[in-house]
Amino acid sequence: MSAEQDRWISTFLEAQAAELGAARNTRLAYGRDLVDFGGWLGRAGKSFALAERGDVEQYLIYCEAQGLSKATRARRLSAIRQLYRFAFEEGWRKDNPGMRIKGPGRSAKLPKTLDLPQIEALIAAARESGRSPADTTRNRCLIELIYATGMRVSELVELPATAARGAPAMILVRGKGGKERMVPLSSPARAALADWLVLRDAADEAAQAAGKKPSRFLFPGRGAAGHMTRQQFFVLLKSFALHAGLDPAQVTPHTLRHAFATHLLAGGADLRVIQTLLGHADLSSTEIYTHVLDEHLKALVLNHHPLARKA
Incomplete structure (x- = not known):
């Protein structure tokens, strides 16, 4: 394979680990699948x-001819779809050639999410976590912001400090492919943001006084990027989950994004509005959340229909 294809795979797998919390074995399997596809x-x-699209279809035919099981072929198609979805979001491609291809029998899974009490427990844990008051204030701000906005973890850690100035009711988010969108802030998120800015700016001033260059990011980091990394946020989130008594394996940055969308839809928000807030280019990416409506409608019938109540 070419160096470019190696870069595609390695960057994709890093994002899988940071944003979705993909297990090591899953990443290894996806890596092998994509290396095989890239070689083909x-x-x-x-x-x-x-x-x-025709190339992906021909590759799946080739896999079947090699005697690979349905489960293996389904996983390979999943890896290819996810790679191209990531490439689309990163601006490397303008389409996903694996999107409309019917898989060999594996049904699509609904996104994992958290209910409101679990989110509240997670936020409470963040408020109590940290080695210093500044850490605790930052942690609270991180969780409040990502749940209030549904941002991707990369969008959260790369937020410039200028986006948060002036007690904004909405902030400008630069998403995948450089696309921008406005997202509203809840009152708790605005309060957490204001508290964090006071401490962040004080630390910035102290750094400047010591001859160091100030950070332009809302959540500064010591690495070359200048901001907190996706991996650092991932580790923090796992520690919050443990502190809250939740299963760390079920809590990832993407789970919080799903919770944001799921709770909005359950509360009556329009699917198009959720699409805009999430930064989805295609409504089909947002439609998976309509499973919430199925449960909501079922509850309405069971609780309010006279025959259902009598039964």
Whole structure:
């Protein structure tokens, strides 16, 4: 495979670990699947960047001819779809050639989410976590912001400090592919943001006085990027989950994003509004949350229909 294809795979797998909390074995399996697909494309004189839907379909036929099981072929198609979805969000491709291809029998899973009491427990844990008052204030701000806005973890950690100035009711978020959107802030998120800015700016002033360059990010970091990394937030979130008595395996940055969308839809928000807030380019990416409506409608019938109550 080419160096470019290696870069696609490694960057994708890093994001899987940071944003979705993908287990090591899952990442290894996806890595092997994508290396195999990349090698097949290379032998056909193509690459990830140039592959079309027909190429993906031909690859699946090739896998079947090799005697691979349905489960293995379904996983390979899933890896390819997720790679291209990531590439689309990163601006590397303008389409997902694996999107409309019917898999070999594996049904799609609904996104994992958290209920409101679990979210409240997580926020309470963040308020009590940290080695210093500044850490605790920052942790509270991180959780309040990501749940209030449904931001991707990369969007959260890369927020510039200027986006939070002036006690904003909405903040500008730069999403995948450089696309911008406005997201509203809840009252708790605004309060947490104001408290964090006071401490963050004080630390910035102290750093400047010591001859250090101030950070332009809302959540500064010591690394080369200058901001908190996705991996650092992932580790923090797992510690909050443990402190809250939740299963850390069920709590990831993406779970919080799903909770944001699920709770909005259950509360009556329009699907198009949720699409805009999440920064989804295609409504089909948002439609998976309509499973919430099924449960909501079922509850309405069971609780309010006279025959259901009598039964």
